[in-house]
Amino acid sequence: MLRYLTSGESHGQSLISILDGVPSNIELNIDEINEELKNRQSGYGRGKRMEIEQDTINILGGVRGKKTLGGPISIEVKNKDYENWSKYMNPMDDVDLESKKVSNVRPGHADLVGCLKYDFDDARNVLERSSARETASRVAVGAICKQILKNFDIYFTSHVVQIGNIKDNNLYEFDYIKENVDNSQVRCVNKDIEKDMIHEIDKVKSTGDTIGGVVEIRVKNVIPGLGSYTHFDKKIDGELAMHLMGTQAIKGVEIGIGFDVANNYGSKVMDEIIYNDEDGIRRNTNRLGGIEGGMTTGEEVIIRCAMKPIPTLYKPLNSININTLESYQASIERSDNCAVPACSVVCENVVAFVICKYFLDKIGGDNLLDLKENYNSYIKRLGDRGWKR
Numbered sequence: 001m002l003r004y005l006t007s008g009e010s011h012g013q014s015l016i017s018i019l020d021g022v023p024s025n026i027e028l029n030i031d032e033i034n035e036e037l038k039n040r041q042s043g044y045g046r047g048k049r050m051e052i053e054q055d056t057i058n059i060l061g062g063v064r065g066k067k068t069l070g071g072p073i074s075i076e077v078k079n080k081d082y083e084n085w086s087k088y089m090n091p092m093d094d095v096d097l098e099s100k101k102v103s104n105v106r107p108g109h110a111d112l113v114g115c116l117k118y119d120f121d122d123a124r125n126v127l128e129r130s131s132a133r134e135t136a137s138r139v140a141v142g143a144i145c146k147q148i149l150k151n152f153d154i155y156f157t158s159h160v161v162q163i164g165n166i167k168d169n170n171l172y173e174f175d176y177i178k179e180n181v182d183n184s185q186v187r188c189v190n191k192d193i194e195k196d197m198i199h200e201i202d203k204v205k206s207t208g209d210t211i212g213g214v215v216e217i218r219v220k221n222v223i224p225g226l227g228s229y230t231h232f233d234k235k236i237d238g239e240l241a242m243h244l245m246g247t248q249a250i251k252g253v254e255i256g257i258g259f260d261v262a263n264n265y266g267s268k269v270m271d272e273i274i275y276n277d278e279d280g281i282r283r284n285t286n287r288l289g290g291i292e293g294g295m296t297t298g299e300e301v302i303i304r305c306a307m308k309p310i311p312t313l314y315k316p317l318n319s320i321n322i323n324t325l326e327s328y329q330a331s332i333e334r335s336d337n338c339a340v341p342a343c344s345v346v347c348e349n350v351v352a353f354v355i356c357k358y359f360l361d362k363i364g365g366d367n368l369l370d371l372k373e374n375y376n377s378y379i380k381r382l383g384d385r386g387w388k389r
């Protein structure tokens with residue numbers, strides 16, 4: 001079973017992930033993984049921290065000569081900012097616990113409940129781990145998963161479809177999205193709407209406020225039958241939602257038309273099934289986003305995620321000092337103003353992990369050769385039943 005763990009604090013030495021369950025002989029392209037990390041850092045609205053970090057991975061185990069060995073892969077992303085934080089963050093030396101202490105807890109963050117639950121008088125002990133810095137690890141893991149799936153022509157893309165109330169309601173082809181997202185901007189493929197989004201981010205920033213939005217993730221060439229209807233914890237939509245909701249600041253996940261299923265009649269929600277000799281079994285529409293009964297249908301997987309506005313405001317919100325219980329304004333050091341574009345890259349890679357996990361579960365194989373043979377035999381069997389790739 002494909003699984004991973006991440007470890008590390010936002011201003012600690014490194015972020016570490018261990019990805020276990022990758023078959024052997026998968027060739028890894030480090031530049032492509034680093035490109036994903038760069039994209040996560042680049043979006044419009046990011047704060048000063050991104051000027052310090054230049055995320056790249058260092059593979060510490062599980063790979064030899066650019067090919068996976070079948071064992072756990074350990075991945076390091078160094079925090080450059082550690083140089084500025086070592087006297088507060090060193091794990092095994094005495095550290096300065098006072099001068100960077102966070103007592104004025106921030107609404108919308110894990111600060112308050114984290115301090116109560118883990119018995120801390122310093123919210124730094126909470127925020128270091130709850131920080132979305134951890135998403136760099138998830139992107140590194142997802143980027144490796146993408147490289148596994150590339151061997152089977154399964155591809156991923158994502159774009160920003162909403163910033164605040166500015167929406168891009170158009171439906172685009174997968175390749176059009178891939179070619180037109182600009183990582184240095186908002187990752188909205190419609191350039192006119194993107195300008196409005198940038199204007200909106202700037203406007204909100206000038207008032208000391210923050211803004212959220214919606215990202216869409218697409219997966220192309222997924223085979224039918226990833227996931228299962230047989231038990232709730234085998235449903236792939238459930239697992240996608242868990243991993244995406246487990247991403248910092250994601251407050252809603254929709255598959256296909258999502259909440260709109262409730263506004264429409266059944267005839268406008270279901271995707272009718274058709275067959276012709278040339279294309280095999282197909283759908284004219286894909287409103288249910290490529291998942292039925294907890295399984296992929298073979299149509300494109302379409303997922304949307306709502307990201308809340310960044311909780312740290314330059315116009316600070318009212319809160320309390322966790323130790324004196326006096327009223328204060330929430331602490332602020334520095335912060336992103338809008339991280340929706342970054343979140344699009346994160347969610348895309350989070351989805352890549354889940355799709356890869358279910359793909360390996362369905363197809364099986366300790367090495368790339370076995371995987372390919374099993375895959376071909378499944379595709380052939382589906383072909384005999386009328387489904388064509």
Ligand SMILES: Cc1cc2nc3c(=O)[nH]c(=O)nc-3n(C[C@H](O)[C@H](O)[C@H](O)COP(=O)(O)O)c2cc1C
Nearest residue numbers: 108109110130131132248249311312335336339342
């Ligand atoms: C890519 C990304 C960047 C983020 N940057 C910041 C930030 O700079 N400042 C901040 O206060 N929150 C930021 N957040 C959001 C917080 O990490 C998140 O809201 C917080 O950990 C509480 O978790 P929750 O929103 O899931 O409840 C970011 C989230 C993501 C996904």
Ligand SMILES: C=C(O[C@@H]1CC(C(=O)O)=C[C@@H](OP(=O)(O)O)[C@H]1O)C(=O)O
Nearest residue numbers: 047049050130131132133136334335336
């Ligand atoms: C470091 C990253 O994002 C951070 C996520 C984050 C938060 O509270 O979630 C707060 C900020 O951290 P800092 O206070 O160090 O500037 C962001 O920069 C990153 O995405 O790599």
